[in-house]
Amino acid sequence: MRIVIVGAGQAGAALAAKLRALGHDGPLTLIGEEPAPPYQRPPLSKAYLLGEMEEDRLWLRAPGFWAESAIDLRLSTRVTAIDPAARSLTARTLTDGGETIPYDALALTTGATPRRLPASIGGDLAGVFTVRTLADVDAMRAEFTPGRRAVIIGGGYIGLEAAAVAAKLGLSATVVEMAPRILQRVACPETSDYVRALHQSHGVTILESTALDRLVGDTRVTAARLKDGRYLPADFVIVGVGVTPGTALAEAAGLSLDNGIATDEMGRTSDPAIWAAGDCASFPCQGARIRLESVGNAIDQAEAVAANILGAATPYQARPWFWSDQFDLKLQIAGLNTGYTRIVTRPGEGTATSFWYYRDATLLAVDAMNDPRAYMVGKRLIETGKSPDPDTLATTPDLKALLK
Numbered sequence: 001m002r003i004v005i006v007g008a009g010q011a012g013a014a015l016a017a018k019l020r021a022l023g024h025d026g027p028l029t030l031i032g033e034e035p036a037p038p039y040q041r042p043p044l045s046k047a048y049l050l051g052e053m054e055e056d057r058l059w060l061r062a063p064g065f066w067a068e069s070a071i072d073l074r075l076s077t078r079v080t081a082i083d084p085a086a087r088s089l090t091a092r093t094l095t096d097g098g099e100t101i102p103y104d105a106l107a108l109t110t111g112a113t114p115r116r117l118p119a120s121i122g123g124d125l126a127g128v129f130t131v132r133t134l135a136d137v138d139a140m141r142a143e144f145t146p147g148r149r150a151v152i153i154g155g156g157y158i159g160l161e162a163a164a165v166a167a168k169l170g171l172s173a174t175v176v177e178m179a180p181r182i183l184q185r186v187a188c189p190e191t192s193d194y195v196r197a198l199h200q201s202h203g204v205t206i207l208e209s210t211a212l213d214r215l216v217g218d219t220r221v222t223a224a225r226l227k228d229g230r231y232l233p234a235d236f237v238i239v240g241v242g243v244t245p246g247t248a249l250a251e252a253a254g255l256s257l258d259n260g261i262a263t264d265e266m267g268r269t270s271d272p273a274i275w276a277a278g279d280c281a282s283f284p285c286q287g288a289r290i291r292l293e294s295v296g297n298a299i300d301q302a303e304a305v306a307a308n309i310l311g312a313a314t315p316y317q318a319r320p321w322f323w324s325d326q327f328d329l330k331l332q333i334a335g336l337n338t339g340y341t342r343i344v345t346r347p348g349e350g351t352a353t354s355f356w357y358y359r360d361a362t363l364l365a366v367d368a369m370n371d372p373r374a375y376m377v378g379k380r381l382i383e384t385g386k387s388p389d390p391d392t393l394a395t396t397p398d399l400k401a402l403l404k
């Protein structure tokens with residue numbers, strides 16, 4: 001069986017490695033349009049941007065791994081079309097005219113691309129950056145010198161992490177968030193409050209309920225004009241306003257889409273020979289269809305798809321977890337908080353605290369701030385479907401006892 005994977009990121013790399021680990025010894029090709037070998041993205045807005053991590057520590061595998069595993073890794077190569085009827089695809093490098101590659105099974109791990117601001121409001125000015133690829137971050141690193149003014153559009157995790165790096169490096173950082181509070185889309189008000197206070201204590205300016213009107217400048221951005229008429233002078237701007245799943249190839253090939261490339265619980269798309277995993281894929285989960293943007297999901301789903309391509313027929317069970325590093329905060333999240341009706345706060349020692357999301361009596365998720373024990377216990381409780389009494393959870397001295 002000839003297997004081809006499109007997208008050499010976190011999910012594509014995990015899928016290829018898992019196929020070999022499960023004993024697939026047929027031809028295996030991993031195609032990625034970026035020039036870098038498969039790498040981890042989280043440090044791009046954390047230690048790597050801060051200058052505390054070398055580039056080679058980003059690589060997901062040692063350089064020799066791909067050849068040693070007989071994985072035909074093709075970098076700087078973009079797949080431009082899939083022909084599902086012929087079971088083949090077209091791959092192009094910058095220099096060649098396009099090669100037709102046949103497949104028996106095809107996996108799409110095309111990730112997501114950051115939303116940009118339209119050119120009509122200054123989104124194409126020099127000095128305006130997004131944070132997705134190693135090239136994006138290498139292009140912006142020179143901007144991070146002390147005394148400069150960074151304006152960050154969007155108070156989600158990536159924008160806040162970039163703001164934290166800027167402040168740590170001695171820049172002035174202002175976060176502009178349209179919603180009433182930062183992290184509104186992903187977290188409870190208690191988590192937003194904690195993170196806002198942390199940023200403010202480090203001198204970051206957080207503007208909420210504040211909409212951008214446009215970015216200003218001739219060829220290079222010099223300011224952000226807000227809808228309320230204020231101007232924020234800016235030496236550079238980072239736009240962190242979410243991502244769009246990489247569905248273009250799938251759409252052109254006629255595959256079903258639904259907030260991403262729609263798969264069944266096995267990871268199979270509407271074409272039986274084509275699979276999808278990672279940020280680009282939406283899948284059934286607890287009666288709904290969801291798409292997760294996290295390393296944990298990219299790896300677990302890709303590995304499940306690898307097994308299912310080889311015939312395991314095992315439904316993928318998502319066990320969502322996520323983390324974020326900002327200043328001295330290690331935020332760890334387990335579960336999915338959608339539909340929560342109540343937050344239970346459990347104070348820890350020092351800066352540690354945790355916020356537990358319940359839907360009525362059911363524990364859904366936990367946000368643990370500098371509290372690895374709360375995260376670990378919460379994750380286990382959620383994965384095993386246990387919901388402790390909220391009052392007990394808030395006050396018991398022995399959190400681990402709740403697991404019994």
Ligand SMILES: Cc1cc2nc3c(=O)[nH]c(=O)nc-3n(C[C@H](O)[C@H](O)[C@H](O)COP(=O)(O)OP(=O)(O)OC[C@H]3O[C@@H](n4cnc5c(N)ncnc54)[C@H](O)[C@@H]3O)c2cc1C
Nearest residue numbers: 007009010011033041042079110111278279293294295298
């Ligand atoms: C700055 C940053 C910080 C993050 N921090 C965290 C964190 O702290 N914790 C966490 O859990 N998650 C974090 N994430 C999210 C996490 O990195 C992603 O969820 C994960 O990388 C998804 O993996 P993926 O393989 O689906 O997509 P990607 O890693 O994006 O890989 C997709 C690849 O496919 C390639 N591709 C797309 N189309 C084609 C084509 N037609 N032909 C060839 N190649 C193609 C793309 O170039 C890309 O290299 C962060 C993401 C970013 C950007």
